[in-house]
Amino acid sequence: YGAHRQQNIFKFAARPEILGRIAMKSILRLPAVLALLAILPAAPVRADSPLGKQMGKMKSANRDLKAALEAPSDARKPEYLALVAKLRAAAVASKELTPRKAAEIPAGDRDKFLEEYRKAMDDLVALTDELQQSIAEGKWEDANEQMALIKQAQREGHEEFRSDDD
Secondary structure (H helix, E strand, C coil): CHHHHHHHHHHHHHCHHHHHHHHHHHHHHHHHHHHHHHHCCCCCCCCCCHHHHHHHHHHHHHHHHHHHCCCCCHHHHHHHHHHHHHHHHHHHHHHCCCCHHHHHCCHHHHHHHHHHHHHHHHHHHHHHHHHHHHHHCCCHHHHHHHHHHHHHHHHHHHHHHCCCCC
16 A cells, blocks of 8 residues: 555656646635634633523523424413523523623723613513513514514624623
8 A cells, every 4th residue: 555655646746737736726725724714613702601501591592482483383382481481581690690791891880881781681581571471472473573672682782791702
C-alpha cells in the first residue's frame, strides 16, 4: 500500500499542471470554509446559566405551543394548557434572576435596568395568563394573536436585556 501511494505522489509531481489545479482548488475553498467558521456559533453562550435554562424552557414551550396552535383541537386543550403553564413558570422564575447584561450597565443605572427587566417579565407573565384564558375558552384566534404578542415581547426583551455575548 505504501509503495503504491508513493507512486501516486510521484505521478502528480511529474505533472505540475495537475498539482497546480489541486492547490488552486484548495486555495479557492479556503475563504468559504473561513466564512462558514465565522458565522457558525461554536456553542450557545451561557445556556447552562440559571437564566439560560429558564429561557430554554420558555423557548421549548413556545415552539411546541406555536406548532400545536396551527391546527388547534378542543381535545388537546390540556396539552396546550400544560405548555402555557411551563412557559409561565419559566417566565416567573426568570423574573427573579439577573441577566448577564446587568454587569455591563453602569452601577448608577443598574437598578433601573433590573426594574425594567422585571417589568418586562411581568408583562410576559400577563400575556401567558391571557393566552391561558383564551385556550381554556377555545378562542383559538385570540390565542394565536397572543402568541404573536409573546413573540414580539421576546424579540424586544432580547434586544433590550440580552448581552451581546449571549
